[in-house]
Amino acid sequence: MSELHYKDCGHACCLRVENLAVTIGGSQILKDMNLHVHCGEMVALIGPNGAGKSTFLKAILGQRSYTGVIAFSEPGQRSHKPRIGYVPQSPAFDPGEPLSVADLFACCMSKRPAFLGISKAMEEMITTCLDRVHGVDLIHKRVGTLSGGELQRVLLALALEPMPNILILDEPLSGVDAEGMTILMDMLDEIRKTYDLSILMTTHDFSLLPKYADQVVLIDGGIKAKGTAGEVLSSDAFQAIFHMKGGAL
C-alpha cells in the first residue's frame, strides 16, 4: 500500500476512517478499515459484490452502526460536521410514474407540495441545479423515462444542493453507456475542482480509474489494497480477488 501526498486538510471535506468495523446480524461485514480522504480528492472504492462497499458508504452516512472512528478532520483536530451529498445506487424509477424531474426536486427541496405545482422561484432554483450537470433540458421529463446517464446526472444535481463537503456516489456508472460514463466522470472531475469537495464512489468499472481517481481502495471485508489506480490494479490482492491481470485493463 502506498501513502499519498495529502493536501492541507482543515475543512469538513476531509474524511478520516480509523479501525472501522461493521457487524450486521452477528456476521462481520467490514474490519480494520483505515482511510484518509482529503479535500478535492476523488476516491474509488472497488471490490466484488458483497464485499462491503455500500455498507462502508452507509457507515459514513450514519445509516449503519459501526465501531472505530469516522471523523471529518485531521488527527488531533476537532471533527467538523460535514454536509454529505449522496447519490444512492439507483434502481430504475417506475416508467409510468407521473413524476417529473422538477417534481423530484420539489419533493426533496421544497415545503410547498409538488402536487400544487412548481413555483417560479423553485423552477429557477431547479434550473440552476440542473445547469451544474448540463441537464436543464431534463426539467419537465418524467424521471422514469430518463436514460441511465441522465438519471445519474439528475441525482447528482440533487446531491449538489446544498453544495456538500463530501459527495458519495454508490455505483453511479451502473446502467450508464460508455459515452454517458465519460460525460459523468468529466462532470465529477469538474465539480470537485470547482467546489473543492471530496468524492467517494463505488464502481465495478475499472477502465476509467487511471484517468480520474486519485486514490483507489480495494475492499473485500476490509481494505485489501489502496493507492493509485495503477498500484491497486496491478496488486496481488486485486489479481487474487478478480482473477485477472492489471495489464489487461
Added chain:
Amino acid sequence: MSLWYAICNAIPLEMLQWDFMKNALLALLLMAPLFGILSTMIVTGHMSFFSDALGHSAFTGIALGSIFGIAAPTWAAVAFSVFFALLFSYIRRDSNQAADTLIGVFSSAAVALGILVATLGGGSFTKYNKYLVGDVLSITPGEIGMLALVLLAVLVFWCLYANRLTLTAVHPQLASSRGIPVALSQTVFTVAIAVVVTLSISSMGLLILNSLLVLPGAASRNISRNQKQYHLYSVLFALASGLTGLSISYSFGCSAGAAISLVLTLFFAVTYVFRGRNA
C-alpha cells in the same frame, strides 16, 4: 345542512327533491377529493392490495364491536383497523416475506375472524350485509360531518407530508438520504388509509370501496406527466364518477357504489386507450 339543502333546492334536478339524495350528493362531493388524493399515493406505493385488506379488517372490527356491545362499532372498527395497519407495517419491515404474501395472510385472517365473530352462537350474518355492499343513500348528516372532518385532516396532512410520502414511495433510499424518516412516513400513511377506509365502509361497502381507492389514481396515471396533473385528474375522475354514479343509481335503482365503480372503470379504459400520447 340547511344551507346545503337550500342550495340543492335551487338546482332544478328531480333527484334532488329527496333529502337522502341531497345527503348522498354532499357525501360524494366530500369523498371524491378524499379518495382522489389518497388514490394517487396508493397506486404509487403499490398498496392497492393492502387497502383492500384494510377494508376486511374494518369489517372484523365492526363485528367485534357489535359482539362486545360497544355502543359505536365504527370506532371499534377504526381502532381495529389502525392496530391491523400498525401490526402489518411492523411485520412487513421485520419479515423477509414478500408484501403480497403478508397481505394475503392478514387479509384472510381478518375475514375469517370477522365471519367467525359475526356468526358466533349461530348469529345471523344478514345485519352485516350493509358493510359488504354499502349504501351511500342512507348516510346520515352526522356521518357527513365526520367525512368533512376526515377530509380536512387529510388535506392538512397532505399539504404537510405529500412531498415526503411521494419521495418515500418512489425511492426509499433517496428519501432516507435526504433525512426523511421512511418507516415513520409509511406508517403514518398506512394509518391514514386505515381510518378513511373504515369510516367509508358503511357508505361504500368493503366489496367496492377498494376500487374507489385504486381506480381514480390508476386512470389518472395513464395520462399524467407530473404530480399536479396526477392529483388533479384523479380528483376530477373521482368527482365525475361520483356524480354520474349517483345519477345512474337514482335512474335505474341500483347500488350507487357499484355504479361509481363501473364509471371509474370506464375512465380507466378510456385513459388506457389514450395513454400512448403520454408514453
